[in-house]
Each structure stands twice: as C-alpha cells, then as structure tokens.
Amino acid sequence: xxxxxxxxxDRYHHGNLRAALLVTARQLLEENGVSxxxxxxxxxxxxxxxxxxxxxxxGLEAIATALAELGFEELAQxxxxxxxxxxxxxxxxxLAYIAFARSNPALYRLMFGERFAAKFVDSDSLKxxxxxxxxxxxxxxxxxxxxxxxxxxxxxxxxxxHGLALLTIDGQLRHEADPEAxxxxxxxxxxxxxxxx
Amino acid sequence: xxxxxxxxxDRYHHGNLRAALLVTARQLLEENGVSxxxxxxxxxxxxxxxxxxxxxxxGLEAIATALAELGFEELAQxxxxxxxxxxxxxxxxxLAYIAFARSNPALYRLMFGERFAAKFVDSDSLKxxxxxxxxxxxxxxxxxxxxxxxxxxxxxxxxxxHGLALLTIDGQLRHEADPEAxxxxxxxxxxxxxxxx
Numbered sequence: 429x430x431x432x433x434x435x436x437x438d439r440y441h442h443g444n445l446r447a448a449l450l451v452t453a454r455q456l457l458e459e460n461g462v463s464x465x466x467x468x469x470x471x472x473x474x475x476x477x478x479x480x481x482x483x484x485x486x487g488l489e490a491i492a493t494a495l496a497e498l499g500f501e502e503l504a505q506x507x508x509x510x511x512x513x514x515x516x517x518x519x520x521x522x523l524a525y526i527a528f529a530r531s532n533p534a535l536y537r538l539m540f541g542e543r544f545a546a547k548f549v550d551s552d553s554l555k556x557x558x559x560x561x562x563x564x565x566x567x568x569x570x571x572x573x574x575x576x577x578x579x580x581x582x583x584x585x586x587x588x589x590h591g592l593a594l595l596t597i598d599g600q601l602r603h604e605a606d607p608e609a610x611x612x613x614x615x616x617x618x619x620x621x622x623x624x625x
Numbered sequence: 626x627x628x629x630x631x632x633x634x635d636r637y638h639h640g641n642l643r644a645a646l647l648v649t650a651r652q653l654l655e656e657n658g659v660s661x662x663x664x665x666x667x668x669x670x671x672x673x674x675x676x677x678x679x680x681x682x683x684g685l686e687a688i689a690t691a692l693a694e695l696g697f698e699e700l701a702q703x704x705x706x707x708x709x710x711x712x713x714x715x716x717x718x719x720l721a722y723i724a725f726a727r728s729n730p731a732l733y734r735l736m737f738g739e740r741f742a743a744k745f746v747d748s749d750s751l752k753x754x755x756x757x758x759x760x761x762x763x764x765x766x767x768x769x770x771x772x773x774x775x776x777x778x779x780x781x782x783x784x785x786x787h788g789l790a791l792l793t794i795d796g797q798l799r800h801e802a803d804p805e806a807x808x809x810x811x812x813x814x815x816x817x818x819x820x821x822x
C-alpha cells in the first residue's frame with residue numbers, strides 16, 4: 429500500500445503516528461470510558477485525517493485490541509518489576525496488579541470486559557499476553573505448592589486479584605479510611621485463608 | 626397519568642406488561658448481550674407499541690436498572706437458599722453465587738459492568754440489594770472471625786467469588802476437564818489459604 433501523502437501524515441513517521449494514535453486513544457478511554465472510543469475523534473485530536481488513522485487501524489476493534497495488548501504488556505512488566513520480599517513475590521506482584529488497575533481503570537475494564545471479548549479471543553498476541561500475566565501469577569506459586577495444586581492455586585490468586593481490582597475501581601473501597609491497608613489485608617488472606625471459627 | 630388505551634396494552638394489566646417487558650429484556654440480554662438491549666425491540670417482541678413500553682420504562686437505563694434489581698434479588702435468594710453444611714454455609718453460598726453467574730452471564734455482567742454503573746449508583750434500591758448480597762457474604766463470617774476481621778474477610782470472599790465468576794463466564798475454565806471440581810478447589814482455598822512452601 430503506498431504511503432499516504434497528506435500534509436498531516438507527513439508530520440509523523442509511520443511508527444510515530446501509530447504510537448500517537450494509541451496514546452490519544454488511551455487518554456480518550458480513561459477520560460470518557462470505552463463508549464467514547466471513536467477512530468475519527470482520535471484522528472481529530474492527533475491532528476490527522478481519518479484516512480491517515482485508518483491506514484494504521486482498520487477500525488475500533490483494531491485499536492481496542494492494540495490498547496488491550498499495551499495494557500497486558502504493562503501489567504506483566506509491572507508485576508515482573510515488583511520487588512521480591514522475604515516471603516517471595518506474591519504480595520508485591522498482587523499489589524502491582526491492583527495498582528495497575530487503579531491507575532488505568534478504563535483500560536483494565538477494556539482488557540477484561542465483554543465489549544471486545546469476541547474480538548480478543550481471535551487475537552493470538554492477546555492470548556499470549558494474557559497467558560504471560562497468568563504465568564506470572566503461577567510462577568510465584570511453583571516453589572510453594574505441589575504440582576497438582578498449581579492450577580487451582582493460580583486460579584484462586586487470579587480470581588482474588590481480578591475481583592478485588594474490579595470492586596476497587598467500581599468504588600467498593602470509596603468509604604474506606606485507608607484503602608491501601610484494606611487491600612493488603614485482603615491479599616494477606618490469600619496466604620492464610622479465613623481464620624477458623 | 627391516564628392509563629394508555631392502545632389495543633395492544635389492553636392485552637396486559639399494568640403490572641403484567643411491566644413483567645412481560647422485563648422477561649423479554651432478559652431473554653434479549655442473554656441472547657445477544659447488553660449492546661442488543663433496545664426498548665423498541667423489546668416492545669416489538671412483546672407485541673406492544675413502543676409508547677406502551679415507554680409508559681413502564683423511561684428508557685434503556687430504566688430497564689437496565691430493573692434487570693439489575695431482579696438479578697441482585699435472585700442472587701441473594703439463591704445464596705440464602707443454599708444449604709448449610711457441617712462447616713457452615715460459606716461453600717454452599719459460594720457455589721450458589723458462581724452457579725447464578727454461570728446461568729445468567731450477561732445479566733451478571735450487566736449487574737457489575739460499567740455500561741450502566743453511573744446510573745446504578747443513583748438507585749437506592751440497587752444499593753440496598755447489593756448491600757444485601759454483601760451482608761449474605763458477611764453473615765457467614767460473623768461466627769467465624771473477630772469483629773475487626775469481618776470487613777477484610779468479606780471483601781476477600783466477595784473479590785474471590787466475583788473474580789472467579791467473571792473468569793468462569795469469560796471462558797477461563799473452557800479447557801478444564803471438570804470445571805465444577807476446579808471451582809470447588811478454588812473456593813476451598815478461601816478457608817485454608819495457599820499451602821505454605
């Protein structure tokens with residue numbers, strides 16, 4: 429496909445315009461939610477024509493997929509960068525996971541929401557990235573539990589942090605005096621279980 | 626407001642038409658997802674005019690609120706109806722919760738999704754019903770943990786079942802040979818925590 433020659437797109441190298449569109453899409457998503465995502469509006473904000481934007485993204489689903497990929501990459505990176513403490517890295521990784529969701533609530537909802545779920549199922553790169561986040565959860569378990577306990581243990585941890593992330597960005601901790609302390613208390617229960625009666 | 630006298634609405638008593646619209650809305654939701662919810666289509670399926678439907682629901686947000694109310698009522702009822710076993714009712718309630726989400730995936734997503742979240746925050750009845758589901762989780766804990774552990778314990782349980790419900794209806798257990806056994810293993814970890822290394 430020949431390179432577009434509109435004056436606007438001359439302002440960007442090919443890769444730069446794609447990146448600029450993604451940055452703007454992400455801002456728009458966090459400002460106004462997933463229903464506000466619109467490729468023409470993204471192009472307008474970046475200052476290029478709609479056809480220049482369509483040159484990089486075939487439509488809304490393509491840009492949503494790219495945003496979700498970006499989100500899973502950042503989430504995995506932030507979990508991997510979490511420090512190891514004396515008890516391993518489950519708590520730091522869990523805190524990094526919740527922090528990512530709280531800093532990027534609309535992106536987090538997009539990554540796991542149903543709006544583009546049918547499209548995401550078709551994306552091999554998203555499947556890989558989602559698996560990588562899951563592997564991050566699992567790897568913390570491997571030294572800790574027997575082989576047959578890894579799968580339920582990983583699903584237990586992922587359910588807990590996914591549910592806690594969503595309830596937190598839904599405002600469930602809105603009236604909590606110290607939300608961080610509550611998050612730590614909840615995550616700590618993953619290691620101990622509920623106290624017996 | 627005078628009662629509508631269109632021939633269609635004569636087929637229904639006031640309450641019956643409201644109920645019929647809700648039943649159809651719920652079917653449409655589960656068939657095609659939240660984006661397919663449309664008051665005109667619901668009216669068409671029920672066989673009444675759009676104005677007859679608007680007489681009961683001012684718009685899409687009103688019908689979504691009514692559907693979420695219905696969902697929270699059923700969820701609480703099903704958790705309350707769960708049998709008590711020798712260890713209390715946390716496991717049976719948890720299984721009832723997951724079963725509700727699996728049987729009503731689109732309704733469950735609607736109840737907790739962001740699509741109507743801003744509207745739901747304004748609904749006192751929804752606030753009450755959501756609180757009732759939460760109280761149901763808490764009441765299983767009251768005999769089990771100290772007063773100061775109830776809040777983190779309840780948020781721990783709710784995060785776990787909410788996350789597990791969503792990952793399950795997202796297809797995370799799709800390749801599991803025995804999804805029910807996996808769900809039980811995960812919920813059991815709420816009582817024990819992850820095994821120590």
